[in-house]
Every structure is written in C-alpha cells, then in structure tokens.
Amino acid sequence: MVRPVTADEDAAGVPCPVCRTPNQPHRRFCRRCAAPLTSVAGPEPLPWWRTVWPFRRRTRAGSGRLTRLLVILAVVLALCAAGFLLLPAGRNLFEDTRDKLGKAKPVTPARVTATDQLPGHTADLTTDGLSNRYWAASRPGASVTYSFGKPFRLVDLIITNGASKSAEEYARQARALRVDMEVTAQDGKVHRQEIDLSDKPGSQTVPVGISDVRKIRLTLNAPVGLTRGRGIALAEVEFFQRT
Incomplete structure (x- = not known):
C-alpha cells in the first residue's frame, strides 16, 4: 500500500530502492511504500577457479565446524604421539619395535x-x-x-x-x-x-x-x-x- 507524502517532509535524503522517494537518513523503511531502505548484502562472489569443475562446489552448512573438528583431532593425535615417544615406556617400546624390524650387524x-x-x-x-x-x-x-x-x-x-x-x-x-x-x-x-x-x-x-x-x-x-x-x-x- 502506498501512502501519500506530506509536503512538510524533507525532499532530500536516501532514495527508496523501490519507488525512489527521498527519505531521511534515520529511517529504516520508505515513508511512502514502506519498503526496507537497507539492502541485505549478498554473498561474496567466488574466485574464478572455484567456478571451474571440479572445484565448483557448494559450501554446505556446518562444513566449517567439521574442518575445525578435524584440526582439533589432528592436534590431539599429534600431542598423544609426542607424549608416547617422550615417556620412557613409550620410547622403549618404540626402540624395541625398531630392533625387531631392523637388521643387526x-x-x-x-x-x-x-x-x-x-x-x-x-x-x-x-x-x-x-x-x-x-x-x-x-x-x-x-x-x-x-x-x-x-x-x-x-x-x-x-x-x-x-x-x-x-x-x-x-x-x-x-x-x-x-x-x-x-x-x-x-x-x-x-x-x-x-x-x-x-x-x-x-x-x-x-x-x-x-x-x-x-x-x-x-x-x-x-x-x-x-x-x-x-x-x-x-x-x-x-x-x-x-x-
């Protein structure tokens, strides 16, 4: 619904993206057609190489969370391996395994x-x-x-x-x-x-x-x-x- 514009309203300001009516800077909706004055930013365009197969994939919701979980898991495994090798029992087991797999002279x-x-x-x-x-x-x-x-x-x-x-x-x-x-x-x-x-x-x-x-x-x-x-x-x- 379009409402009439009163004469005392300021004619200068941000134009409405729908009806092009000027609006004061503090307004969030058009004073004439009530259309929102702040447009929602769209997604950033993909780089050119993401538009070429096989890199042309849609990002699924939650994929960032999965990546973070994989990184955390890799760090935990690395810390466990380091602790295993640094502890005397783990170090001895590692050396004994090398003795069995290696050759002696x-x-x-x-x-x-x-x-x-x-x-x-x-x-x-x-x-x-x-x-x-x-x-x-x-x-x-x-x-x-x-x-x-x-x-x-x-x-x-x-x-x-x-x-x-x-x-x-x-x-x-x-x-x-x-x-x-x-x-x-x-x-x-x-x-x-x-x-x-x-x-x-x-x-x-x-x-x-x-x-x-x-x-x-x-x-x-x-x-x-x-x-x-x-x-x-x-x-x-x-x-x-x-x-």
Whole structure:
C-alpha cells in the first residue's frame, strides 16, 4: 500500500530502492511504500577457479565446524604421539619395535681388559672370532670389560660359554652358569642384567636393547666344574648393533 507524502517532509535524503522517494537518513523503511531502505548484502562472489569443475562446489552448512573438528583431532593425535615417544615406556617400546624390524650387524670393542686371567688365556681371546680359544679366570667374581669407540644401540649379545663349542673340549674347563652384565651408556647411566647360561657347548643369544652403549662389563658367577688346575672359561662374546 502506498501512502501519500506530506509536503512538510524533507525532499532530500536516501532514495527508496523501490519507488525512489527521498527519505531521511534515520529511517529504516520508505515513508511512502514502506519498503526496507537497507539492502541485505549478498554473498561474496567466488574466485574464478572455484567456478571451474571440479572445484565448483557448494559450501554446505556446518562444513566449517567439521574442518575445525578435524584440526582439533589432528592436534590431539599429534600431542598423544609426542607424549608416547617422550615417556620412557613409550620410547622403549618404540626402540624395541625398531630392533625387531631392523637388521643387526656385529660391532667390535676397541679395548678389552679383565680383573683376572690365567697365562695364555687372556680376555681379548673372547673377541678374536675363534671359539676354540678362550679367556680363563681363576676364581668366580672375575670380570671382563669391553670398551667401544663410539656409542651404539646394543641389540643382542651372543655368548659361547666354556672352553670351546666342542663337547669334549667344553668339559675340560669350568663354566659360569650366571653372568652379571653391567652396561654403561653415553650419559653415564648404568644398566644391569643377570644372564643365566645353559651348561652346554654352543652359542647362546641374549636379547638386550640398550641405546648409546659405551662400556660393557661381564662378571662370571655360579661356576661348575671348578677344581684344582682348572679355570672358568669363556670362549667367545659377540656384540650386535642395529643398523
């Protein structure tokens, strides 16, 4: 409905978009046709690349909320993964998994010393690669220390107990059924592990899994067959690192 315009109303002002009648600035509706004077802004035009298939898509209601939820979920998962790796238990599990999936290669110590050894049976014979030569100690509690030039991840330890892999030679010397291992890491932290050995000739593998190893000490205990004229024999010790 169109109402008549009185003469005393100001003829200057914002023109109505419908009937073009001037209106005072404070008015929200036209004084003649009551049409709204403030137009609703339409959506901004899309960039040209959004008008080309396959980018030509309509934005669905709530799509922004979904994006925010996905971003929050990604951040939470990243924080959980970081916490898992930083915690000692999570870090150890991660390293153990890498040990199982990776390959191992032998590593040779730079120096070998012992607290006790019989003549002709020095401690360095445990790393010469020959299982028919051995280190012999005169008493239980004797230890051998292996020092390495640079830190490494110790995955496995292979011990050939006794004097030889040969059953006949094996029985001629005493053997240690328990070896106390002390591993010193790069940061000075000491890891201790008690190793029980079988009283039989041949190699025995000991899983370890310690990082940044610099020094390993093996102490012979619980000997069997130790009599006068015999020593506690240890034929070979092999160390393996993760590649």
